[in-house]
Amino acid sequence: MWTGFPLFPEAASTIASGVDLLYLFLVVVSVVFSVGIFGAIFYFALRYQRKTQDEVPEPIHGSMILEITWSVVPFLILMVMFGWGTAVFFRNFHPPEGATEIFVTGKQWMWKLQHPEGQREINELHVPVGRAVKLTMATEDVIHSFYIPAFRVKKDVVPGMYTTMWFEPTKVGKYHLFCAEYCGNQHSGMIGTVYVMAPPDYEAWLAGAPRGETMSQAGERLFQRLGCHTCHAADRPGRGPVLEKVFGSTVLLADGKKVVADEMYLRESILRPGAKVVAGFKTQMPTFQGQISEEGLMQIIAYIKSLESKERTTTQ
Amino acid sequence: MNAALAPPPSAPTPSETPTHYLNASYGFRSWLLTLDHKRIALLYLASITLFFFIGGFYAVLVRLELVTPAGDLMSAENYNTAFTLHGVVMIFFFLIPSIPAVLGNFLIPIMIGARDLAFPKLNLLSWYIYMVGGMVAAYALFTGGVDTGWTLYAPYSSTYSNSNVTATAIAAFITGFSSILTGLNFVVTIHKMRAPGLTWFRLPLFVWAHYATSVIQVLGTPVLAITLVLLILERSFGFGFFDPARGGDPVLFQHLFWFYSHPAVYIMILPSMGVISELVTCFSRKKVFGYGFIAMSSVAIAVLGFLVWGHHMFVSGQSVYAGMVFSILSFMVGIPSAIKVFNWTATMYKGSISYSTPMIYAFGFIGLFTIGGLTGLFLANLGLDIHLHDTYFVVAHFHYIMVGGAVMGYLGGIHYWWPKMTGRLYPEGWARFSALVLFVGFNLTFFPQFLLGYMGMPRRYHAYPEEFQVLNVMSSAGASILGVGYLIPMIYLFWSMRYGRLAPENPWGAKGLEWTTPSPPTTFNFDETPVVTEEAYEYVKEEKH
Numbered sequence: 001m002w003t004g005f006p007l008f009p010e011a012a013s014t015i016a017s018g019v020d021l022l023y024l025f026l027v028v029v030s031v032v033f034s035v036g037i038f039g040a041i042f043y044f045a046l047r048y049q050r051k052t053q054d055e056v057p058e059p060i061h062g063s064m065i066l067e068i069t070w071s072v073v074p075f076l077i078l079m080v081m082f083g084w085g086t087a088v089f090f091r092n093f094h095p096p097e098g099a100t101e102i103f104v105t106g107k108q109w110m111w112k113l114q115h116p117e118g119q120r121e122i123n124e125l126h127v128p129v130g131r132a133v134k135l136t137m138a139t140e141d142v143i144h145s146f147y148i149p150a151f152r153v154k155k156d157v158v159p160g161m162y163t164t165m166w167f168e169p170t171k172v173g174k175y176h177l178f179c180a181e182y183c184g185n186q187h188s189g190m191i192g193t194v195y196v197m198a199p200p201d202y203e204a205w206l207a208g209a210p211r212g213e214t215m216s217q218a219g220e221r222l223f224q225r226l227g228c229h230t231c232h233a234a235d236r237p238g239r240g241p242v243l244e245k246v247f248g249s250t251v252l253l254a255d256g257k258k259v260v261a262d263e264m265y266l267r268e269s270i271l272r273p274g275a276k277v278v279a280g281f282k283t284q285m286p287t288f289q290g291q292i293s294e295e296g297l298m299q300i301i302a303y304i305k306s307l308e309s310k311e312r313t314t315t316q
Numbered sequence: 317m318n319a320a321l322a323p324p325p326s327a328p329t330p331s332e333t334p335t336h337y338l339n340a341s342y343g344f345r346s347w348l349l350t351l352d353h354k355r356i357a358l359l360y361l362a363s364i365t366l367f368f369f370i371g372g373f374y375a376v377l378v379r380l381e382l383v384t385p386a387g388d389l390m391s392a393e394n395y396n397t398a399f400t401l402h403g404v405v406m407i408f409f410f411l412i413p414s415i416p417a418v419l420g421n422f423l424i425p426i427m428i429g430a431r432d433l434a435f436p437k438l439n440l441l442s443w444y445i446y447m448v449g450g451m452v453a454a455y456a457l458f459t460g461g462v463d464t465g466w467t468l469y470a471p472y473s474s475t476y477s478n479s480n481v482t483a484t485a486i487a488a489f490i491t492g493f494s495s496i497l498t499g500l501n502f503v504v505t506i507h508k509m510r511a512p513g514l515t516w517f518r519l520p521l522f523v524w525a526h527y528a529t530s531v532i533q534v535l536g537t538p539v540l541a542i543t544l545v546l547l548i549l550e551r552s553f554g555f556g557f558f559d560p561a562r563g564g565d566p567v568l569f570q571h572l573f574w575f576y577s578h579p580a581v582y583i584m585i586l587p588s589m590g591v592i593s594e595l596v597t598c599f600s601r602k603k604v605f606g607y608g609f610i611a612m613s614s615v616a617i618a619v620l621g622f623l624v625w626g627h628h629m630f631v632s633g634q635s636v637y638a639g640m641v642f643s644i645l646s647f648m649v650g651i652p653s654a655i656k657v658f659n660w661t662a663t664m665y666k667g668s669i670s671y672s673t674p675m676i677y678a679f680g681f682i683g684l685f686t687i688g689g690l691t692g693l694f695l696a697n698l699g700l701d702i703h704l705h706d707t708y709f710v711v712a713h714f715h716y717i718m719v720g721g722a723v724m725g726y727l728g729g730i731h732y733w734w735p736k737m738t739g740r741l742y743p744e745g746w747a748r749f750s751a752l753v754l755f756v757g758f759n760l761t762f763f764p765q766f767l768l769g770y771m772g773m774p775r776r777y778h779a780y781p782e783e784f785q786v787l788n789v790m791s792s793a794g795a796s797i798l799g800v801g802y803l804i805p806m807i808y809l810f811w812s813m814r815y816g817r818l819a820p821e822n823p824w825g826a827k828g829l830e831w832t833t834p835s836p837p838t839t840f841n842f843d844e845t846p847v848v849t850e851e852a853y854e855y856v857k858e859e860k861h
Binding site for chain 2: 006007008018019022026029034038040041044045048049051055056057059061062063067070071084085086087089090092141142143147153154158160161163179180183187189272289290
């Protein structure tokens with residue numbers, strides 16, 4: 001059953017080879033230093049082995065030149081590592097414009113994924129090769145961490161906030177999806193598979209997967225069911241502000257501060273309406289904490305995002 | 317190896333046995349109410365050894381489970397409990413007290429020419445506090461254990477876990493005070509009780525390392541105590557510190573936890589570095605190279621150690637700029653660590669090097685600590701840590717530091733000062749053999765875990781994909797060798813307490829005040845206060861007999 005001795009996981013994203021190169025650099029530096037230190041110790045241990053029980057060597061107090069050398073040289077090497085690592089990190093941190101958005105919800109012990117077109121998956125993620133994908137992630141319970149070794153990406157999914165990550169697969173295939181943050185009993189069962197598909201296969205999968213309504217349609221239905229529309233009317237401010245075009249805009253708050261209406265702000269305003277009230281409105285909206293699942297919240301936010309113009313379908 | 321187990325020399329007759337701290341009085345009371353720092357050190361030695369084997373037992377369970385990919389030996393619940401208890405017991409009840417409470421307690425007063433620590437009753441109290449904490453931990457352990465990981469991350473620990481989180485947190489909370497008191501005692505003792513002529517820059521490096529450690533213990537441990545109180549309040553009474561549904565922030569827990577728990581790593585490794593400085597000079601019979609640099613690097617590590625906690629949180633959603641600052645500061649810790657390694661190596665240059673057991677441990681320490689330190693750079697690196705965080709790479713790294721570093725230093729120190737502590741010599745052949753077994757077993761256990769980590773195997777996994785099996789089997793095989801390596805010293809050290817050859821005052825020809833006292837020392841260490849007239853490690857030719 002010898003399956004070989006691989007030292008690297010598959011490299012299947014645009015950033016993987018960059019991370020591997022950085023890793024190799026650190027491995028080489030480590031090997032050079034280790035060999036140097038071990039070599040010196042072995043050599044000294046053999047060369048200066050005690051010959052007679054009463055020998056006492058000449059004392060050496062130290063050397064300022066050596067101390068400075070072996071402080072400054074490692075310092076410079078460390079700064080190269082820091083600079084290189086930070087550059088890789090920043091390049092991998094910001095998702096490119098126009099990335100496909102997918103929404104992830106972690107819960108003990110499964111990953112639930114929603115595509116904007118409506119397809120939903122559990123512990124499986126289908127993505128096309130060669131296209132950037134941005135994940136917006138939330139958790140229903142404890143901290144989880146979304147980890148795809150073949151892509152060299154990982155991000156914690158933290159209660160009370162959205163975290164995001166992105167990747168662009170470069171190789172068609174099946175890859176591990178792990179939960180990397182210990183989350184309780186079945187932590188090691190909170191795993192799945194990422195399927196990277198050629199675009200035609202992906203289109204076929206999209207067409208074949210059960211889709212039902214899109215995320216924003218589902219969000220709209222929730223919006224009506226929870227009665228949000230009674231205060232957030234489409235054309236004029238009701239008891240709550242108009243939500244058309246609010247996503248991505250800068251909102252003036254009652255306390256004079258300004259905030260960009262991103263996913264985090266919308267989420268907070270639904271769960272803790274009193275936290276950041278829009279100027280000109282009173283804190284009278286009830287909290288929806290505990291009444292909407294994280295998936296539902298993502299759907300409502302998808303719906304609010306979709307409100308580009310004042311063409312909201314009026315309620316029946 | 318046989319020579320080592322040769323028949324013991326005839327025991328000395330009572331008439332020729334001088335009075336020392338071990339035979340000055342007898343009976344339980346004389347031990348349990350002792351104020352002698354040396355006896356308290358032995359109380360600690362016995363208790364931490366017990367906890368070491370409890371923690372080791374859980375490590376055995378973990379490694380056995382991981383021999384096969386499927387989670388088949390025990391349930392997920394039991395596995396999670398096993399790795400949690402392994403971590404909790406080893407860190408709070410073995411590693412943190414290990415060198416300071418045993419070797420530090422025994423040696424610091426003697427090394428500085430004092431009769432005892434500044435506060436002997438506080439010293440005894442700290443042992444009792446440790447034992448009370450240990451009892452609470454044992455209670456938690458026997459009533460179902462705890463399954464949160466030793467890191468106790470909220471909100472899993474505060475809201476979701478059904479295990480004994482509160483009891484475990486109380487145990488760690490209580491034990492923390494023993495650590496604070498020991499640190500306080502050392503700081504005061506080192507400031508106020510040095511013998512005449514023993515200036516700060518004549519102190520043995522062991523004392524410098526403990527001084528730096530004590531400062532961390534005194535300043536850092538209260539933060540852990542606060543964190544645990546907040547956790548208990550949230551878990552038991554529903555306060556909303558960490559639970560976002562109640563207005564809390566789970567990332568806050570991580571900041572508070574690592575603000576103590578990263579410096580705690582230096583509580584474990586700094587004393588070990590202090591031991592190694594003593595061993596390398598003694599068995600090179602040569603003044604240490606760059607005394608001031610080694611001493612100050614301990615202080616630098618203690619200070620920098622407080623500023624790097626955020627490197628545990630690069631993927632936890634903290635700001636990217638915070639990540640950058642923590643990354644660069646973490647790299648900085650590499651410099652004082654490297655300075656130590658280079659100075660130890662340079663000390664051997666043109667020395668007179670003996671391959672006695674403690675020196676074998678020192679070689680092992682330098683090798684393993686070097687690997688542990690260098691792999692730390694991988695994790696301080698923002699670009700790499702994203703991939704490596706929470707994988708077996710991290711597990712391998714910190715075991716190289718904590719086991720390869722701290723435990724190797726501890727065992728090296730125990731062997732070095734064993735003749736002083738017990739008045740007996742251990743069997744040299746067995747000792748060298750077991751040091752070698754430990755070294756081989758350790759590397760076989762933990763080196764494969766670096767490879768597993770880069771391959772992407774997450775830590776704390778009860779079951780894992782099949783392609784990781786070969787490396788896991790290697791690791792488990794190594795662990796069985798490692799286990800044997802720990803058992804052998806247990807046996808021969810016990811054996812030597814009764815049957816070992818009698819130790820002379822200074823069996824190694826070492827410098828330092830502790831080697832001017834009888835083996836074992838008398839209760840008050842010195843008949844008259846010594847006067848120090850030279851720097852540390854002044855090996856000079858005319859000293860020879």
